Amino acid sequence: xxxxxxxxxxxxxxxxxxxxxxxxxxxxxxxxxxxxxxxxxxxxxxxxxxxxxxxxxxxxxxxxxxxxxxxxxxxxxxxxxxxxxxxxxxxxxxxxxxxx
Amino acid sequence: xxxxxxxxxxxxxxxxxxxxxxxxxxxxxxxxxxxxxxxxxxxxxxxxxxxxxxxxxxxxxxxxxxxxxxxxxxxxxxxxxxxxxxxxxxx
Numbered sequence: 001x002x003x004x005x006x007x008x009x010x011x012x013x014x015x016x017x018x019x020x021x022x023x024x025x026x027x028x029x030x031x032x033x034x035x036x037x038x039x040x041x042x043x044x045x046x047x048x049x050x051x052x053x054x055x056x057x058x059x060x061x062x063x064x065x066x067x068x069x070x071x072x073x074x075x076x077x078x079x080x081x082x083x084x085x086x087x088x089x090x091x092x093x094x095x096x097x098x099x100x
Numbered sequence: 101x102x103x104x105x106x107x108x109x110x111x112x113x114x115x116x117x118x119x120x121x122x123x124x125x126x127x128x129x130x131x132x133x134x135x136x137x138x139x140x141x142x143x144x145x146x147x148x149x150x151x152x153x154x155x156x157x158x159x160x161x162x163x164x165x166x167x168x169x170x171x172x173x174x175x176x177x178x179x180x181x182x183x184x185x186x187x188x189x190x191x
Contacts, residue, residue, distance in 0.1 A: 032110075
């Protein structure tokens with residue numbers, strides 16, 4: 001396993017953990033307030049969670065696809081890892097303001 | 101301001117308690133200790149929520165640091181319709 005793949009795996013896993021916590025907060029708030037603000041956050045969180053679950057699947061659970069992409073196009077593989085890490089930074093900031 | 105109110109009061113983990121604080125000081129301005137007692141919350145929790153509300157220009161404080169009394173800002177008063185809509189969504 002390459003360093004890039006390790007980094008992408010770690011970022012995708014952390015994203016899932018953080019998003020589960022955030023979706024929990026937003027779902028609870030939506031159930032309480034029934035307003036569009038927490039609903040918007042909830043739907044956004046669920047879709048991003050689905051995307052990251054998919055990433056965890058092909059980086060961590062069954063890295064065959066990720067390895068294939070990397071061997072076929074190493075630049076694309078690095079770019080995908082970079083996107084995953086940017087996403088982690090974005091979610092960390094969102095968690096920081098939502099946890100308040 | 102409307103967006104800020106929706107976010108700060110319904111989009112975050114502590115929104116529920118911030119609503120209770122805003123309801124309490126709307127009824128009658130209070131200091132942090134009174135809020136902690138009246139709402140049965142930890143003093144540090146109340147301080148934290150008050151800081152968030154101050155940061156977002158939702159509450160003002162008058163008086164010195166320790167006994168400072170908190171009250172809704174004029175800006176929030178001008179958007180009180182939104183605040184009431186949020187209050188109504190909490191039983």
